[in-house]
């Protein structure tokens with residue numbers, strides 16, 4: 142199979158189902174992929190009303206009647222190449238979602254989250270609602286430690302102007318991320334936004350990890366992964382799309398996204414893990430009762446106790462239970 146190699150990856154021009162044989166079992170840390178939609182993808186851009194000359198030709202679509210077996214075959218390969226604990230993110234529209242879910246159920250892969258990605262430029266309709274979201278299925282291979290960098294983008298102490306946790310908001314399972322509009326630039330018509338890919342790569346991998354995309358398209362996953370100092374690999378069956386990206390990929394500077402990626406503005410505050418002694422537990426009990434006489438909400442009381450005793454919520458709850466108090470949330 143034809144391939145090219147950069148300092149951070151090897152990329153193949155061919156069918157990912159056959160080509161996956163080139164990747165050994167249990168070696169990939171993270172797979173992010175956006176399989177063909179099975180809905181005449183080569184006409185998709187007309188809905189978006191873009192100037193066709195700016196859209197890379199050569200997208201290879203899967204006939205709807207083959208979609209089910211095609212999906213089963215590539216998902217089995219994804220399961221095989223992922224390391225135990227490795228993560229898989231599949232971006233899918235609604236049309237063939239059931240085939241993807243059925244294929245996943247037949248593997249050992251375990252569901253972690255079902256994310257809704259809401260985007261702009263929904264397909265225009267007049268007699269029904271406009272569809273403006275995709276599904277992102279986040280699964281993991283059992284048997285190893287899954288990477289999830291909880292504070293890679295916002296530390297647990299960062300707040301918005303209303304006191305809400307930015308970390309919590311960033312980890313909610315509805316993501317509002319606009320598609321990129323690059324006027325005048327040659328691009329793949331279904332290219333995933335860098336902001337979306339960065340988010341996944343930051344949470345679910347570490348520098349030096351291997352990120353694979355079985356359906357490279359415009360190579361956006363690979364570019365973002367290398368931009369964040371990960372290694373990358375993958376497949377694109379279309380020679381036209383593959384050839385169109387070789388020069389660009391050879392010129393990608395590893396780490397080019399590190400300066401602009403979302404990172405915590407405040408350092409993460411690691412709570413002490415030390416055990417409670419009886420005096421501290423008694424102090425906690427008194428303080429809990431005191432704070433509960435104030436106008437603070439239960440949530441604010443809990444936060445205050447976490448600060449004062451430098452412990453996480455669960456540790457505080459456990460210690461209070463020992464004194465006979467069952468704190469609310």
Ligand SMILES: C[S@@+](CC[C@H](N)C(=O)[O-])C[C@H]1O[C@@H](n2cnc3c(N)ncnc32)[C@H](O)[C@@H]1O
Pocket residue numbers: 155156157158174175176177178199200201202203329331332333355356357358359360361362376377378379382
């Ligand atoms: C939805 S696009 C991927 C877009 C990509 N995520 C991006 O951001 O540019 C799906 C891609 O899979 C390619 N493809 C279709 N069948 C394939 C196969 N069996 N193996 C590898 N690539 C395939 C299509 O040509 C198309 O480029």
